[in-house]
Amino acid sequence: MNKRGMLIILSGPSGSGKGTIVQQLLSERDDTVLSISATTRSPRTGEQDGVHYYFKTREEFEKLIESGELLEYAEYNGNYYGTPAEPIERYLADGKNVILEIEVQGAEKVMDRQQPDVVSIFITIPSLTELERRLRQRGTETEDSIEQRLKIARHELSRAFRYDYVVLNDEVPLAVERIHTIISAESMRYSRMENYILEVINNA
Amino acid sequence: MNKRGMLIILSGPSGSGKGTIVQQLLSERDDTVLSISATTRSPRTGEQDGVHYYFKTREEFEKLIESGELLEYAEYNGNYYGTPAEPIERYLADGKNVILEIEVQGAEKVMDRQQPDVVSIFITIPSLTELERRLRQRGTETEDSIEQRLKIARHELSRAFRYDYVVLNDEVPLAVERIHTIISAESMRYSRMENYILEVINNA
Numbered sequence: 522m523n524k525r526g527m528l529i530i531l532s533g534p535s536g537s538g539k540g541t542i543v544q545q546l547l548s549e550r551d552d553t554v555l556s557i558s559a560t561t562r563s564p565r566t567g568e569q570d571g572v573h574y575y576f577k578t579r580e581e582f583e584k585l586i587e588s589g590e591l592l593e594y595a596e597y598n599g600n601y602y603g604t605p606a607e608p609i610e611r612y613l614a615d616g617k618n619v620i621l622e623i624e625v626q627g628a629e630k631v632m633d634r635q636q637p638d639v640v641s642i643f644i645t646i647p648s649l650t651e652l653e654r655r656l657r658q659r660g661t662e663t664e665d666s667i668e669q670r671l672k673i674a675r676h677e678l679s680r681a682f683r684y685d686y687v688v689l690n691d692e693v694p695l696a697v698e699r700i701h702t703i704i705s706a707e708s709m710r711y712s713r714m715e716n717y718i719l720e721v722i723n724n725a
Numbered sequence: 726m727n728k729r730g731m732l733i734i735l736s737g738p739s740g741s742g743k744g745t746i747v748q749q750l751l752s753e754r755d756d757t758v759l760s761i762s763a764t765t766r767s768p769r770t771g772e773q774d775g776v777h778y779y780f781k782t783r784e785e786f787e788k789l790i791e792s793g794e795l796l797e798y799a800e801y802n803g804n805y806y807g808t809p810a811e812p813i814e815r816y817l818a819d820g821k822n823v824i825l826e827i828e829v830q831g832a833e834k835v836m837d838r839q840q841p842d843v844v845s846i847f848i849t850i851p852s853l854t855e856l857e858r859r860l861r862q863r864g865t866e867t868e869d870s871i872e873q874r875l876k877i878a879r880h881e882l883s884r885a886f887r888y889d890y891v892v893l894n895d896e897v898p899l900a901v902e903r904i905h906t907i908i909s910a911e912s913m914r915y916s917r918m919e920n921y922i923l924e925v926i927n928n929a
């Protein structure tokens with residue numbers, strides 16, 4: 522019997538390293554795929570429809586909104602971005618886990634939908650001092666934008682209570698290992714073992 | 726800061742191997758102890774108070790019942806057996822995990838108290854045929870008692886929905902490994918990481 526997959530919401534402050542963690546995790550698991558966003562912005566060179574994004578017209582996107590087909594959406598710089606439910610549902614039914622790497626506000630919108638099969642993970646940095654160090658290391662941020670990002674990070678940390686798990690990203694391989702552990706444990710949840718138990722009961 | 730421990734309820738049908746699993750698990754973790762039962766039965770040769778059981782007079786035991794000091798209790802063959810809350814609370818506060826290895830009925834009584842910090846695990850056998858084989862292997866069971874045990878096991882399996890996790894005991898080392906995984910994941914639950922997050926927020 523095919524076990525349904527889980528929808529893994531992975532979020533955390535900008536600079537927490539969630540993108541790097543997700544790429545590493547995906548390279549180590551063939552039972553897990555990344556959710557692809559829909560957007561109305563134009564494809565950049567090399568970007569493929571259905572690989573990097575689902576590219577939509579504004580009209581198409583607004584139809585998705587009206588039909589409730591999006592788990593969450595937002596508008597940035599005049600373009601829509603959102604998470605279509607249908608491809609995720611197809612993967613879950615097929616027994617694949619789906620990772621939704623998403624910023625903190627979007628993550629909360631998805632959690633508000635109270636879907637089943639969701640496992641939510643908040644990635645935290647070891648300290649705000651460390652976050653500041655990482656932002657400075659990029660060399661692309663102004664003093665003002667560093668200040669601003671730290672303020673946002675502090676607020677986002679205060680929203681961690683919305684998540685099932687908190688994973689510390691002190692070192693990427695350790696953080697990835699912690700997520701493997703969470704996925705293994707979650708696959709033993711009663712709800713995911715119910716069919717197994719029913720088989721044991723019914724096949725004397 | 727000392728993290729509170731978790732109370733791990735470990736139950737499952739007779740013959741599921743929970744006793745063997747617990748002994749192996751305890752030998753591999755120094756952050757985890759076994760809960761000790763209270764009883765009114767007399768100590769057998771070699772049994773020590775506070776090690777194998779807390780030995781109580783009937784009067785003492787009934788005082789524990791009245792004061793609500795027991796997480797669960799039952800009477801077998803004219804003797805009381807029960808789980809005192811106070812030593813467990815002391816260990817949890819000290820950051821130790823406590824394993825409560827208990828039969829299915831007792832486990833439900835503990836879960837009915839809806840304590841915080843509880844992680845409940847149901848150990849299942851791969852099949853009832855395999856359970857029958859294990860019971861026959863003991864060589865001490867009559868046909869009638871084997872029939873009876875299988876019937877009880879089937880009923881107990883139908884109560885697995887009360888537990889957070891289901892762990893398959895196909896091989897003891899694998900089952901032990903699965904429980905380590907659950908404990909690791911549970912230590913990353915938001916409730917157990919809250920103090921960490923608060924420290925990150927407050928120590929700029």
